[in-house]
Amino acid sequence: MARAAVAVEAGRVHSPAGRRVAPRAVSAPARRQRTAYAYVLPALVLYALVVVVPFAHGVVISLFNWDGASPMHWVGVRNYAAAFGDPLVRQAVVHTLVIIAFYAAIPICLGLVLAAVLARLRLRLLATWRALLFLPQVISVVVVGVAWQWVVAENGPFNELLRAVGLASLTRVWLGDFTWALPTEGVIGIWLMSGLCMVLFIAGAQAIDPELYDAANVDGAGPVREFFTITVPGLRKVIAVASVLTLVGAINNFGLIWVTTEGGPGNQTQVLSTLIYTRAFVLNEVGDAAALAVLLAVVIMAAAIGISRLADRS
Amino acid sequence: MATAALLVTGGAAAASGRSSPTRVTRGFDTHKRVTITIADGWGDTPSVAAAFAGVVHNFERKYPNVRVNLETEGSNAYNEAINLRAASNNPPDVFMLSTAGYGPGFYDLAKAGDLEPLDAYAKAYGWYKRFSPTALEVFRLNRKTGQWGSGALYGLPEQNTMIGVFYNKKILHAIGFSSPPTTFAQFETTLALAKEKGYTPIAATKDAYVHDEMGLWDAFSSSEQPINNWVYGKSGTFASSANLRAVETLLTWQKDGYLQAGSEGLGYGNAVGALTGGSALYFFAGPWLDGAVQSSLGPDAGFMQLPSVSKRSPVGGGPSSPLVISSKSKHLAVDAAFLNFFNSTAESNYLVQHGWGPPGATVNPSVARTLPVTAEVLAILRRVEAPGGAGTTPYINWASPAVNNDIYSGLESVLANQMTPAQYLAQIQNDWVQFKAQRRS
Numbered sequence: 001m002a003r004a005a006v007a008v009e010a011g012r013v014h015s016p017a018g019r020r021v022a023p024r025a026v027s028a029p030a031r032r033q034r035t036a037y038a039y040v041l042p043a044l045v046l047y048a049l050v051v052v053v054p055f056a057h058g059v060v061i062s063l064f065n066w067d068g069a070s071p072m073h074w075v076g077v078r079n080y081a082a083a084f085g086d087p088l089v090r091q092a093v094v095h096t097l098v099i100i101a102f103y104a105a106i107p108i109c110l111g112l113v114l115a116a117v118l119a120r121l122r123l124r125l126l127a128t129w130r131a132l133l134f135l136p137q138v139i140s141v142v143v144v145g146v147a148w149q150w151v152v153a154e155n156g157p158f159n160e161l162l163r164a165v166g167l168a169s170l171t172r173v174w175l176g177d178f179t180w181a182l183p184t185e186g187v188i189g190i191w192l193m194s195g196l197c198m199v200l201f202i203a204g205a206q207a208i209d210p211e212l213y214d215a216a217n218v219d220g221a222g223p224v225r226e227f228f229t230i231t232v233p234g235l236r237k238v239i240a241v242a243s244v245l246t247l248v249g250a251i252n253n254f255g256l257i258w259v260t261t262e263g264g265p266g267n268q269t270q271v272l273s274t275l276i277y278t279r280a281f282v283l284n285e286v287g288d289a290a291a292l293a294v295l296l297a298v299v300i301m302a303a304a305i306g307i308s309r310l311a312d313r314s
Numbered sequence: 315m316a317t318a319a320l321l322v323t324g325g326a327a328a329a330s331g332r333s334s335p336t337r338v339t340r341g342f343d344t345h346k347r348v349t350i351t352i353a354d355g356w357g358d359t360p361s362v363a364a365a366f367a368g369v370v371h372n373f374e375r376k377y378p379n380v381r382v383n384l385e386t387e388g389s390n391a392y393n394e395a396i397n398l399r400a401a402s403n404n405p406p407d408v409f410m411l412s413t414a415g416y417g418p419g420f421y422d423l424a425k426a427g428d429l430e431p432l433d434a435y436a437k438a439y440g441w442y443k444r445f446s447p448t449a450l451e452v453f454r455l456n457r458k459t460g461q462w463g464s465g466a467l468y469g470l471p472e473q474n475t476m477i478g479v480f481y482n483k484k485i486l487h488a489i490g491f492s493s494p495p496t497t498f499a500q501f502e503t504t505l506a507l508a509k510e511k512g513y514t515p516i517a518a519t520k521d522a523y524v525h526d527e528m529g530l531w532d533a534f535s536s537s538e539q540p541i542n543n544w545v546y547g548k549s550g551t552f553a554s555s556a557n558l559r560a561v562e563t564l565l566t567w568q569k570d571g572y573l574q575a576g577s578e579g580l581g582y583g584n585a586v587g588a589l590t591g592g593s594a595l596y597f598f599a600g601p602w603l604d605g606a607v608q609s610s611l612g613p614d615a616g617f618m619q620l621p622s623v624s625k626r627s628p629v630g631g632g633p634s635s636p637l638v639i640s641s642k643s644k645h646l647a648v649d650a651a652f653l654n655f656f657n658s659t660a661e662s663n664y665l666v667q668h669g670w671g672p673p674g675a676t677v678n679p680s681v682a683r684t685l686p687v688t689a690e691v692l693a694i695l696r697r698v699e700a701p702g703g704a705g706t707t708p709y710i711n712w713a714s715p716a717v718n719n720d721i722y723s724g725l726e727s728v729l730a731n732q733m734t735p736a737q738y739l740a741q742i743q744n745d746w747v748q749f750k751a752q753r754r755s
Contacts, residue, residue: 068397069422153584154576176520176579178730264520265578265726266733281394283715284418 055297062290068280072287079291089292091267092275095182096251099271102186103193103250108242110190111197112235116227118198119205130202133195145259148188149175175260181268185257192256193249197242204238205231240311244304251300272296338434340654342647344379350645352652353385353399353406355392361605365668372664373655380648393418400428400640407643408652410472411636414452415462415712416547416749420636424455424468430639431466435650441470444657444675446699449474449633452708460753463546469636470653471674475600476691476706477525477631480607484614485513485595494616498533498623505572508595516567517594518577519585523564523725525598526573528630528710529620530560538628538705545713547750552713553739561728561735568729578730600631604687605669617690619698628704629694633674714749717742 037044062079064072083089114133118126136144152158152174159171174184212230221229232239254273257263263270263278270278272292280289352370356363363386370382385406387395393412399405400423411419423429436442442450449471456465481494489507505515518526534556535541544550567573574580574588586603588594590610597603598620607615619629637656639649655661657675665673666681672691682689698704711718724741727733733741 067422069401069428070426149579149581153579173576173579176576176726176730178727178732262722264723265730266723278719282418282719284397284422285715 055294058290059294061287062294064287066287067284068286069284075287079287080295082288083291083295088267088270088275089272092270092272095269096271098182099186099189099253100247100250102183103189103253104243104246106186106190107193107197107246108239110194111201111242112227112232112239114194114198115201115205116223116231119202120223130199134199135195136192137196141255142259144188144192145256149260152184176265178265178268181261181265185260185269188256188260189250189253193246197246200238200242200245201235204235208234237311240307243307247303247307248300251296251303338438338647338650340438340651342645342651344377347379347381348645348648349381349383350407350643350648350652351383351385353387353392353396353409355387355389355396355410355412357386357388357392361669362602365665365670368668369656369661369664372661373652376655377648377651382652397422401426403642405640405642407645408637408639408649411469411638412634413709413712413718414469414634414636415545415708416714417709417712417718418715420453420469420638421455421460421462423638424466425457425460427457428641429468430641430643430646430649431468432470432639432650432653433467435653436467439650439654441654441657445471445633448699448706449674452633452712453636461547463542463548469638470657471633472635472637472656473602473633473670474672474674474691474695475602475631475634476629476672476695477528477598477600478617478629478691478694479529479620480589480597480599480603480687481616481618482589482592482595482611482614483616484592484611485511486616488513489595494618495621498621501621504595505567505570509571514574514588514594515572515596516574517585517588517597518573519580519582520578520722520726521582522585522599523577523729524709524711524721525600525631526564527557527560527721527725528707529598530563531557531710532627532630532707533620533622534559535627536622536624536704538707541628541630541707541710542705544746545708545710547713547746547753552710552743552746553736558735558739561725561738564725565728565735573729578726601671601688601691604671604685604691608685608687613686615687617687617694619694622704626698626704628707629698630707631709632706634709713746716745716749720745 061072063074063076065075065079066072118129150156154171154173158174162168162171172180174180177184208230212234213226216226216230252273253271254277257269257271257274258277261269263274273296276289276292276296279285279292354363354366356366367384367386370384374380374382389412396409396411397419400409400419405428411423414420420429432441436450450467451463453469453471454465454467455462459465485508486492486494486504489504489511491504495501495504508515516526531541540550540554540556544552544554564573574585574594577585585594585597586599586606589597589603590606592611592614601617604617607617619627637653639646639653643649657673659676659678662673662675662677663681666677666685666688672682672688672695677692679692682692695706698706711721720742724733724738728735728738
């Protein structure tokens with residue numbers, strides 16, 4: 001093995017390039033492509049092993065009725081058909097859309113405003129403020145869940161605050177309340193994701209040409225007009241990246257909901273990811289769960305591609 | 315140690331394609347070096363995991379030719395993976411399951427032939443003398459009919475997790491009771507008095523409403539039979555008058571403010587904390603908390619059966635977390651010897667002394683007496699399992715995988731007035747009927 005490698009190396013070094021016939025038949029761009037593929041091959045193999053193969057396995061399982069232990073029974077696309085007609089799945093889809101609003105739409109808007117404000121105001125300790133707002137991103141999701149459970153508990157600081165300002169009638173166990181559990185999960189999402197969006201936007205805003213702002217100033221534009229005519233359009237691509245990240249985070253949100261409510265009370269915070277988990281590991285309906293997971297993966301991929309295309313086109 | 319090789323005298327073909335022995339002898343070749351893998355899901359509770367590891371260590375010390383590869387994981391991670399691992403080509407030789415009956419795991423694996431039938435070993439080792447027949451019933455399954463509770467034996471209980479009521483003697487004294495209530499009416503009086511004095515009458519959590527229901531359903535029943543028939547999937551209904559009364563009582567307690575405030579949003583640890591922190595009078599739970607309650611409340615810790623409305627009532631819960639053997643194991647004789655060792659009197663005593671709570675097998679009474687709460691649990695068991703006793707009922711959520719899931723969300727809905735008790739009972743009964751039909755198809 002080692003000897004062969006040396007021979008090849010020796011051959012390459014000592015043979016004048018002009019004498020080699022085979023490489024000449026390949027155009028330079030094609031050769032560059034081949035070299036590029038050779039570099040990414042190890043990563044591609046790893047990716048295939050840990051992502052593509054399990055995904056394909058998941059697709060196969062989704063075509064069977066399987067409890068995880070007994071022999072599998074072929075059911076074709078029946079698991080997919082059942083998913084579309086299942087009221088629990090429909091309910092989980094609606095809850096997932098609500099979570100997307102809280103995890104993606106609101107944090108992006110809030111992140112933009114925060115970025116604009118922090119960039120404009122010459123706040124003292126700017127770096128500290130940025131770090132504080134970004135902090136939720138670096139805390140383990142389990143810690144976030146447990147901490148928030150305590151914040152919004154019966155005698156938690158949030159209810160104590162309401163009592164202190166005379167709004168005792170509004171207090172409740174926010175994560176155990178049938179109406180308010182899902183919005184509460186959403187608020188945690190806003191807290192979690194806004195800092196990430198802000199940091200992305202601050203970084204993106206530094207790439208906007210300062211002369212544009214000077215020109216706008218000369219033309220008499222105020223901060224709001226500046227924000228909408230220069231900052232937002234200038235951050236188009238960063239907004240696309242933030243959208244994909246937050247959207248995927250929202251749809252894949254499992255840990256936080258599982259730690260705080262496990263999909264309850266009742267099924268009020270049951271989203272697609274928790275429903276898939278419950279089906280696979282609590283109800284042992286592995287085929288059904290795999291079908292749902294495949295559908296979810298397709299939706300996430302389509303959304304990510306759609307957002308990227310939209311950002312490129314505009 | 316004498317060498318006693320596995321004696322195979324024939325047997326039915328298991329689903330795995332290997333024949334299972336119908337008669338075996340005790341022991342195994344103690345000269346041949348062998349490594350077995352044992353998997354458990356006690357990783358979240360270090361003291362319990364250490365007790366389990368201690369027994370494994372004792373086994374290795376007794377049989378120096380055996381090396382055990384012990385794999386301990388946290389409960390969630392363990393339960394997610396154990397089904398798939400057990401059904402794979404490389405399963406652990408011996409492993410625990412978190413439920414029996416039709417709960418996730420046991421039924422599917424036993425039905426698929428992934429678990430080794432243990433009757434032959436039970437006879438060879440005399441296990442039937444160490445457990446009451448009802449204690450082992452929950453680990454039996456008839457693979458042909460899919461009926462749980464009869465057929466071959468597939469596991470031995472790691473613990474006896476009988477559900478009862480922990481109480482704080484200090485609070486009882488403070489409300490004028492020198493001993494725990496003996497009638498249901500007295501029990502409800504203590505709830506009202508505790509609330510009046512500013513205590514939490516019942517520590518509660520959404521994760522354990524099912525234990526409250528089990529305690530109440532048993533208290534409103536005079537025999538184990540109707541409940542057992544239903545849980546085992548044979549006959550009867552979840553919507554029985556006793557169970558309706560149980561759920562309605564729980565709802566009334568909630569409305570009267572007897573359940574821990576905010577229980578609908580609290581995790582299990584918060585409810586345990588209310589009891590062990592000394593602010594709650596009662597908590598419906600099992601002996602898995604013996605160690606924690608005993609060490610925090612000391613002499614004020616007590617455990618009782620929820621007083622019955624009639625003269626006698628069964629208790630719920632009981633033997634759980636079966637230790638099973640993979641039918642694909644290449645060291646069945648060693649695996650069976652480990653199960654035998656785990657349930658020996660010496661190791662059961664060791665487990666009690668190391669905070670395990672009551673093990674599945676019998677314990678030396680003098681050892682049990684050293685831990686008052688565990689001694690009370692064992693006294694209750696002796697009473698209900700004695701001839702003429704009301705018996706024990708398994709966990710009601712073992713009736714089907716869907717029941718196991720829907721009981722939790724259903725009780726949350728009832729206590730939040732999103733569903734009436736009757737609607738909840740009908741929903742669970744519907745799950746049960748559907749599963750029964752599916753089992754037959």
